[in-house]
Amino acid sequence: MTFDLRRAVLALVVVLTFVSPLAAFSASAPAAPKIVSVDITGNAHVPTAAIMQVVQARPGEPYDPRIVQQDLANINALGYFADVAPPLVRARPGGVAITYRVIENPVISKISFTGNQKVPNDTLLALMDLSVGQVFNSNTFRQDVLKINNYYERIGYGGQVPSHVKDINLDPKTGALTLAIQEGLVVKNIIIGGDPVLPPTILIPQLTLKPGMVYSDEIRQKDADALRKFYEDKFKVELGNFEGGIDPASIDQKAGTADVKYNVYVARVAAVQITGNTRTKDQVIRRELRVRPGMVVNTDWIKSDYERLQATGYFSKVNPDIKEGPDPKKPQDVTLVWEVSEQRTASANVGFGYSGGITGQGLYGTLGYQDTNLHGTGNSASVQFQRGARTYLGQIGLTIPYLGNTPKSQRYSLTVNLFDNGSTYYYPVYSATSSIIQPAPIVGATQAPIPVTLYPSTTSSLIGGVVSTSYSSSLGGSVTLGRRLSDYVIASITPTLEKVKYDTSVPSPYYFQGSQPNVLAGPTPNPLNSNISNINGSFGIAATSIANVNTGLPYQLNYITFGLGTSPITMDDPYNPRRGWRANLSESVSSNGLLKSSFQYTATQLDVARFFPVLKSATLGIHLLPETTTGVIPPSQLYTFSDQQMRGYNTVFYATDAALGQIELRQPLTADRKLTIAFFADGLDYRIRGAYPLLDPYTNRITGYPGNWAQVGDAGAGLRFDIPQLGLRTVRIDFARGANGTHMSFGIGQSF
DSSP states (O other), rough: HHHHHHHHHHHHHHHHHHHHHHHHHHHHSOOOOOOEEEEEEEEEEEOHHHHTTTTTOOTTTTOOOHHHHHHHHHEEEEEHHEEEEEEEEEEETTTEEEEEEEEEEOOOOOEESSSSSSSSSHHHHHHOOTTSSSBOOHHHHHHHHHHHHHHHTTOOOOOOOSSSSEEEEEEEOOOOEEEOOOOOEEEEEEEEEOOSSOOOOHHHOSSSSSSSSBHHHHHHHHHHHHHHHHHHHHHOEEEEEEEEOGGGGGGGGTEEEEEEEEEEOOOOOEEEEEESSSSSSSSHHHOOOOTTTSSSSSHHHHHHHHHHHHHHOOEEEEEEEEEOOSSSOOOEEEEEEEEEOOOOOOEEEEEEEEEEESSSSSSEEEEEESSSGGGGOEEEEEEEEESSSSSSEEEEEEESSSSSSSGGGGEEEEEEEEEEEEEEEEEEEEEESOOOOOOOOOSSOOOOOEEEESSSSTTEEEEEEEEEEEEEEEEEEEEEEEESSSSSSSEEEEEEEEEEEHHHETTTTTEETTTTTOGEEEEEEEEOOOOOTTTTOTTTTOOBBBBOOOOOSSSEEEEEEEEEEEEEGGBBBBOOOOOOOEEEEEEEEOSSSTTTOEEEEEEEEEEEEEEETTTEEEEEEEEEEEEEEEBBBBBGSSSSOOTTTTTSSSSSEEEEEEEEEEEEEESSSSSTTOOEEEEEEEEEEEOOOTBBEETTTTTEEEOOOTTEEEEEEEEEEEEEEEEETTEEEEEEEEEEEEEEEEEEEEESSSSO
């Protein structure tokens, strides 16, 4: 600084000037004279007493040039003086008189700053002890410079320049003090290094720092926060480490410039750790995970893995966490921890029940066992038996979701089902003529046949004490081979082989007249040849689209179903989704050629559902289910819609072609979403292709003719709640109003 240099030179001259005469005087003097007086001259503002406090020469003491020399240094060290002249040492009676001569620094009249942009003048002035009206003191000024430098270091400008007070100028005439401030180095270039994944051309525009700006740690922190937010918002990627600053090799102190290098590291998974599982094997969990070591930490990918683990149904709780990696020197390498809490996946059930009415099962008992995580392998198996007065059912199933441990084999899944079921239902019959016909007593002769019908009409009457018996059974099995086309789309092929029987009859001497099922006529024609002239069916509806199989004899039903659908991870929760979607397309083909089936038809179904978060915590769900068939189908392949779909009706709707639409608003009543109220509406457009006539299933009345479509709808509200003790995620109770009144239905799981 120019002022300090000048003062140092002057002090040196004073010392050299003074030392020589004193040394000569001392050498020639036989004895040191005594000091008779000591005074100060030249001080106008600095009190003499303040100066005399540092002076060691005292009247009465022997004159010692070394002490005088030390006094000069002490006076100069006070910091108030621009110059200290050689002292006057004059002979006086009885000794010598010493006069110290000083030139005071000017009184400060004004303090100003130049070059400061970040820190305002008021802040810098507040850091200084020097103030207007004081004599400039170099000691105080040095402390002020230290405080200014310390302040700049605290706010992030440290280490760039030797001193942030680059220069000073003190006008000796006016006392104006000007401090030239250099806050930091001006950025010349910005260099991006490390492991940023993204190119510098994308990252640099996101930075606060620009070439031409003064660098600071505060700006660096802003840049770190900006890049962290940019990665998370745009790419859902975590920023693992951000370091760097001024590149020392690029510093040009003369020009006051430097390059800034930022090393940007995205967070990468160094290890995947699984905790909490005691039954489920590690490989069963790991095969569901797509975020693996070496990959960047992407929150969407982690969320997808979370949903995949939730969709398995093995865990009551899944908690992903990111912790420090194995190498503390690389904070960008992290450990991804999956903490799981297992839940019961095996259940056995024994029970009984009763359902009445002509379509009810009567008294029945059930016995079953299932495990969706068999021995912790992720495979599932189930066995179920049911026997009742009117129905029986036996089913064994096994699912292997991953066929092997290699990446290629794990694309495939396998499901095998074996089943044997049957049912017997009883339906009332009506007279086929306008008068009620009762059988006459048999007296030595066979009673004449009496024609009856399953269809009530204005010209028929119910025949009391007589019912028709409808029997059907199915024995067979299916094998499903699935192929994961991606994490979201699965293709499948399912060949199914069944032996089916259908038989609807009435006791003798009654018989079905005309186009009604007629057991007296013997076996019905080949089901492939069903037409308007021979339509007979155990279903109770005469239609060219329903196979004529009312014989009680076995038929071979062989078909292949091709499927294409989404995996459960397209929804945030496969059981109670709040957002996401699912879609499944299937095509079933039965052929009497290659497949050796007794039937020839196709059945096509598209099932689509979409879920939207609405309001604060509610979910809006929309469900569409169009279905259609071609050819002649067996009664068991008719599309059916019970009170699980049409919740305002207590009967079943049958169709060869249909379109179901549902909309539902689900509003949780508790924070854990275990109790929910729902408001819904259902609509169904359906028909039995080629029906003659068309039976309205919910009234058992003849309503139409071939090709006619019927529409029904309902609306209502319901409750959803969990019963964890029984392992039930969602129990559903719905109250709805349809065309014929109100109905209450029960179900397990959401309606769609």
